Amino acid sequence: MMRILKTWECDASLEIEKIKQGLDPLNSSSDIRTTVLKIIQDVKKNGDKAIAAYGKRFDKAPLSPEQFRVKEEEIEDAYKYVTGKFIKAIRLAIKNIQTYQNHIRIQNVKPLRSKGVILDTIYTPIDSAGIYVPGGAASYPSTVLMNAIPAQVAGVEKIVMVSPPKEDGNIPPERLVAAKEAGVSEIYKIGGVQAIAALAFGTKTIPSVDKIVGPGNVFVTLAKKEIFGYAGIDMLAGPSEVLIIADNHANPSYIASDLLSQAEHTPGISLLVTSSKLLAKQVLAEITLQIKTLSRSAGTNECLSKYGVIFITKNMNECIALSNAIAPEHLQIMTQNPKAVLSGIKHAGAVFVGDYTPVALGDYIAGPSHVLPTGGTARFSSGLSVNDFIKRTSVITYSQSALRSVQQDVSEISASEGLDAHAKSVKIRLDSGRKKPSVR
Numbered sequence: 341m342m343r344i345l346k347t348w349e350c351d352a353s354l355e356i357e358k359i360k361q362g363l364d365p366l367n368s369s370s371d372i373r374t375t376v377l378k379i380i381q382d383v384k385k386n387g388d389k390a391i392a393a394y395g396k397r398f399d400k401a402p403l404s405p406e407q408f409r410v411k412e413e414e415i416e417d418a419y420k421y422v423t424g425k426f427i428k429a430i431r432l433a434i435k436n437i438q439t440y441q442n443h444i445r446i447q448n449v450k451p452l453r454s455k456g457v458i459l460d461t462i463y464t465p466i467d468s469a470g471i472y473v474p475g476g477a478a479s480y481p482s483t484v485l486m487n488a489i490p491a492q493v494a495g496v497e498k499i500v501m502v503s504p505p506k507e508d509g510n511i512p513p514e515r516l517v518a519a520k521e522a523g524v525s526e527i528y529k530i531g532g533v534q535a536i537a538a539l540a541f542g543t544k545t546i547p548s549v550d551k552i553v554g555p556g557n558v559f560v561t562l563a564k565k566e567i568f569g570y571a572g573i574d575m576l577a578g579p580s581e582v583l584i585i586a587d588n589h590a591n592p593s594y595i596a597s598d599l600l601s602q603a604e605h606t607p608g609i610s611l612l613v614t615s616s617k618l619l620a621k622q623v624l625a626e627i628t629l630q631i632k633t634l635s636r637s638a639g640t641n642e643c644l645s646k647y648g649v650i651f652i653t654k655n656m657n658e659c660i661a662l663s664n665a666i667a668p669e670h671l672q673i674m675t676q677n678p679k680a681v682l683s684g685i686k687h688a689g690a691v692f693v694g695d696y697t698p699v700a701l702g703d704y705i706a707g708p709s710h711v712l713p714t715g716g717t718a719r720f721s722s723g724l725s726v727n728d729f730i731k732r733t734s735v736i737t738y739s740q741s742a743l744r745s746v747q748q749d750v751s752e753i754s755a756s757e758g759l760d761a762h763a764k765s766v767k768i769r770l771d772s773g774r775k776k777p778s779v780r
């Protein structure tokens with residue numbers, strides 16, 4: 341069960357560090373990092389052979405490299421095992437994700453023009469993206485959509501999905517149908533660190549990609565961090581977190597259900613921050629009632645006792661300050677005046693405002709991607725979006741007179757750096773009397 345801590349009796353930031361220990365890739369033990377580096381090196385050196393061995397060890401899936409790629413017939417077959425209601429739901433999710441991502445897609449800006457100078461900008465999608473869809477404790481068809489649709493809206497031509505198979509060597513049909521519906525180009529039944537390394541370096545059977553995105557456990561997230569440079573990455577999207585700010589106007593049963601749905605990710609971090617001791621007690625009572633009804637009650641309960649805390653603060657300002665210091669992946673605000681609280685929020689992956697906006701909405705249907713920064717990284721990164729798949733190239737054009745107008749300034753800076761070839765590349769174009777070399 342969740343612990344209750346009063347902020348005036350403990351060091352809240354120390355408590356948060358303790359909770360995150362082992363779950364947060366930035367705080368990972370050296371053991372985890374050693375394991376991750378070893379697997380990356382092995383895949384880099386031994387390719388498919390190493391991937392097959394790790395798949396057998398960690399996923400218990402005895403697949404040979406020829407079996408890694410999902411065949412067209414397997415995808416067609418998957419449609420027989422999902423319901424019409426499931427397909428209708430994911431098509432609605434796809435529509436909402438597309439609408440939102442199109443809305444926030446970076447737009448071409450008009451070139452900036454001034455006397456003989458044109459500063460233009462070209463936006464181009466990356467050629468290929470690798471999307472990681474977790475598949476350990478739970479199956480995540482929704483994560484297929486939240487990764488793939490932003491890439492598709494950006495115009496990425498090749499979207500390669502990797503996801504761990506079940507012990508029978510198959511990816512569950514819902515994940516395959518979601519991939520087909522979302523326009524994924526190729527699917528591979530590989531997961532964990534080995535899948536991230538495969539996408540970064542490429543193997544005989546698995547293509548390397550330009551950027552690897554998507555959430556995963558601490559091993560997957562740390563692997564993304566380690567391969568950065570060989571391929572781009574989106575951010576560190578590790579084990580799920582929710583922080584709820586609530587006052588005694590909030591409904592304790594709603595709060596309990598939201599804390600439980602994050603713990604259900606096993607692991608997931610569930611935090612309630614409130615100045616109401618009464619609310620804290622009511623929420624605990626509600627959790628006790630609701631947890632009995634859940635299919636994963638044992639794991640969820642274990643997760644809540646390890647990674648669940650209710651912080652009692654002195655007042656609402658302290659709730660806001662604590663939330664900003666934690667920079668949670670998901671922040672829910674259930675207070676009498678949520679907009680006033682929102683105005684103080686600086687760092688969070690996504691904010692869910694009011695009593696009728698549970699995180700589950702954002703997980704599945706609302707539109708913004710549920711792939712979000714965790715472990716405090718919302719201080720400097722944002723959730724996955726179409727713009728993560730688009731690069732910006734600046735295009736600079738100067739006329740001769742515009743070049744002349746800045747010649748002296750270029751020379752000054754170039755001299756200060758001891759790089760006189762730089763200054764000369766300007767001077768050579770402006771020296772009077774100098775002619776173009778004649779063609780012999």
Ligand SMILES: NC(=O)c1ccc[n+]([C@@H]2O[C@H](COP(=O)([O-])OP(=O)(O)OC[C@H]3O[C@@H](n4cnc5c(N)ncnc54)[C@H](O)[C@@H]3O)[C@@H](O)[C@H]2O)c1
Pocket residue numbers: 375398399473474475476477478480483504531532533534555556557558559560577578579580605606607608669710711712713714
């Ligand atoms: N932040 C987000 O946007 C977001 C979204 C969805 C899910 N999530 C999180 O993703 C996580 C998914 O984790 P998961 O474990 O269910 O699936 P996963 O696919 O991330 O991890 C499973 C893989 O981990 C590897 N692994 C397991 N134990 C290992 C070990 N001891 N050594 C080396 N490798 C090992 C295996 O290769 C296995 O295939 C959850 O914590 C969930 O909360 C986050």
Ligand SMILES: N[C@H](CO)Cc1c[nH]c[nH+]1
Pocket residue numbers: 480482483579580581669703710711712
């Ligand atoms: N809460 C997760 C993001 O941290 C996303 C998810 C997928 N399925 C259910 N939830």
Ligand SMILES: [Zn+2]
Pocket residue numbers: 580601602605700703
């Ligand atoms: Zn969730």
